[in-house]
Amino acid sequence: xxxxxxxxRKKAATRQALADAALRLxxxxxxxxxxxxxxxxxxxxxxTTLFKHFPDGKVALVFDEEADREAxxxxxxxxxxxxQTVPQALRRMMTEERSRRIHADPRFxxxxxxxxxxxxxxxxxxxxxLRHEQALAEAIAADAGxxxxxxxxxxxxxxxxxxxxxxxxxxxxQDALDRIFDILDNGWSRTLPExx
Amino acid sequence: xxxxxxxxRKKAATRQALADAALRLxxxxxxxxxxxxxxxxxxxxxxTTLFKHFPDGKVALVFDEEADREAxxxxxxxxxxxxQTVPQALRRMMTEERSRRIHADPRFxxxxxxxxxxxxxxxxxxxxxLRHEQALAEAIAADAGxxxxxxxxxxxxxxxxxxxxxxxxxxxxQDALDRIFDILDNGWSRTLPExx
DNA sequence: TGAGAAAGTTGAACGGTTGCACTTTTTCAA
DNA sequence: TTGAAAAAGTGCAACCGTTCAACTTTCTCA
Numbered sequence: 004x005x006x007x008x009x010x011x012r013k014k015a016a017t018r019q020a021l022a023d024a025a026l027r028l029x030x031x032x033x034x035x036x037x038x039x040x041x042x043x044x045x046x047x048x049x050x051t052t053l054f055k056h057f058p059d060g061k062v063a064l065v066f067d068e069e070a071d072r073e074a075x076x077x078x079x080x081x082x083x084x085x086x087q088t089v090p091q092a093l094r095r096m097m098t099e100e101r102s103r104r105i106h107a108d109p110r111f112x113x114x115x116x117x118x119x120x121x122x123x124x125x126x127x128x129x130x131x132x133l134r135h136e137q138a139l140a141e142a143i144a145a146d147a148g149x150x151x152x153x154x155x156x157x158x159x160x161x162x163x164x165x166x167x168x169x170x171x172x173x174x175x176x177q178d179a180l181d182r183i184f185d186i187l188d189n190g191w192s193r194t195l196p197e198x199x
Numbered sequence: 200x201x202x203x204x205x206x207x208r209k210k211a212a213t214r215q216a217l218a219d220a221a222l223r224l225x226x227x228x229x230x231x232x233x234x235x236x237x238x239x240x241x242x243x244x245x246x247t248t249l250f251k252h253f254p255d256g257k258v259a260l261v262f263d264e265e266a267d268r269e270a271x272x273x274x275x276x277x278x279x280x281x282x283q284t285v286p287q288a289l290r291r292m293m294t295e296e297r298s299r300r301i302h303a304d305p306r307f308x309x310x311x312x313x314x315x316x317x318x319x320x321x322x323x324x325x326x327x328x329l330r331h332e333q334a335l336a337e338a339i340a341a342d343a344g345x346x347x348x349x350x351x352x353x354x355x356x357x358x359x360x361x362x363x364x365x366x367x368x369x370x371x372x373q374d375a376l377d378r379i380f381d382i383l384d385n386g387w388s389r390t391l392p393e394x395x
Numbered sequence: 396t397g398a399g400a401a402a403g404t405t406g407a408a409c410g411g412t413t414g415c416a417c418t419t420t421t422t423c424a425a
Numbered sequence: 426t427t428g429a430a431a432a433a434g435t436g437c438a439a440c441c442g443t444t445c446a447a448c449t450t451t452c453t454c455a
Contacts (some may be wrong), residue, residue, distance in 0.1 A: 014433085014434090017434090038409085038410060038411085039410075039411065039412085040410080040411095048434090048435080048436095049434090049435055049436045049437085050411090050412085050436080050437095051412095051413085051414095051434085051435060051436060051437085052434065052435060052436085054411090054412065054413075055433085055434070055435090060411070060412070061410090061411065061412090153378075154365075154366070154369060154371075154374065154375035154378045154379060155378045155379065155381075155382055157365070158362070158365055158375075158378070158379040158382060159382065161361065161365060162358050162361075165357070165358075165361070166354070169350075169353070169354055169357060170350070173350060175350075178350065179350035179354075182349075182350045182351045182354070182390075183350060183351065183354040185351075185386075185390045186351055186354060186355065186383070186386035186387060186390050187382070187386055188386070189385060189386040189389040189390050190381075190382035190383055190384070190385040190386025190387070190389075191382060191386070193385040193386075193389065194378075194381045194382050194385050209402090209451095210401090210402075213402090213403090234440090234441065234442080235441080235442060235443085236441085236442095244403075244404085245403070245404050245405065246405095246442090246443085247403075247404070247405080247406095247443095247444085247445090248402080248403055248404075250442090250443065250444075251402075251403080256442070256443070257441095257442065257443090
């Protein structure tokens with residue numbers, strides 16, 4: 004177990020060296036200007052090893068430290084205060100989440116700028132974010148007392164997640180987010196079947 | 200004009216030969232099992248020529264015959280009958296459009312099945328469909344008497360277009376489409392600023 | 396006619412990704 | 426303890442979509 008500990012430590016160290024080298028090079032020269040061969044060299048491993056550690060490929064190197072925010076999404080729905088609708092809770096959570104992360108780490112701004120200016124990264128970030136759609140839909144359904152695969156719940160989950168990207172691309176993101184969630188809130192609340 | 204006609208005819212013929220060869224091979228063996236070098240060979244041109252005709256790459260070969268449906272979207276909004284809301288008009292248009300195309304061409308089913316089962320093609324189809332978002336948003340804004348970049352209009356356009364994909368992936372697509380558009384309709388109508 | 400645009404060709408490259416063969420590490424039963 | 430054999434890690438070479446550079450052919454039109 005001590006020796007297998009060493010093995011796992013080495014594995015983690017290699018992974019970290021790859022992610023660190025990649026992020027440094029990406030921020031220095033831009034995502035598209037750095038090749039995987041160069042990253043592997045900088046971490047002193049082979050290209051094959053790089054892909055063993057990051058099977059999702061080059062894009063995944065960027066998001067290695069991204070925390071999993073699925074739990075926060077679910078909690079925002081199921082532990083929301085009384086009198087707050089589901090869309091209201093999600094809007095609030097997304098607003099707070101954004102400002103919190105921006106204030107937390109100063110380097111985070113440059114990181115976000117790189118993602119915004121690289122189509123491949125925007126696409127991958129969107130896909131990662133939308134992975135939570137199913138879980139969110141189920142949380143919404145459970146909360147509303149509807150079957151877990153009710154189409155409206157999935158639609159609301161999908162639209163709420165996309166609202167973030169949609170608003171982000173605008174000049175006045177906060178206003179846009181409010182406006183979009185107003186639509187969702189009215190639509191959701193008025194079409195919701197009666198609750199117990 | 201006759202001579203320039205010949206040139207353009209040849210160009211169109213080459214393009215058609217590429218699209219035909221590609222579609223035939225794709226349907227025979229699957230999109231991922233056919234390489235661009237093979238397609239170019241089958242059409243008796245070089246790979247570079249293939250990319251000259253289809254700058255969007257391999258995926259674009261599949262959608263060569265896809266008609267442009269942007270005009271129909273705009274018309275559905277701006278020429279809708281009185282008393283019909285924008286979301287209602289869009290839902291109706293998408294429903295009719297779907298059944299019309301399925302009944303029109305028997306080979307169409309296999310074509311759709313190939314797209315559904317190939318992630319790269321699903322992604323590209325979605326991107327093509329969403330290209331109409333801006334135009335649709337402007338049509339909605341014009342109809343509602345709002346500024347062309349009003350966030351709610353863009354959101355409605357985006358959500359309405361995505362509703363098609365969202366419903367398509369379900370067991371009961373028609374029911375899902377109705378349910379989703381109910382949400383959008385209620386949300387849109389109830390948050391709409393007063394009209395003249 | 397002859398300059399020039401447009402289309403095509405070839406061949407090679409590039410960058411991300413994967414397959415295959417090889418070496419090292421770990422396991423575990425004799 | 427030892428000695429396969431499984432598991433994990435490694436590197437080279439290849440594959441695939443895509444692009445580049447240099448050149449030829451074909452068509453256009455003043």
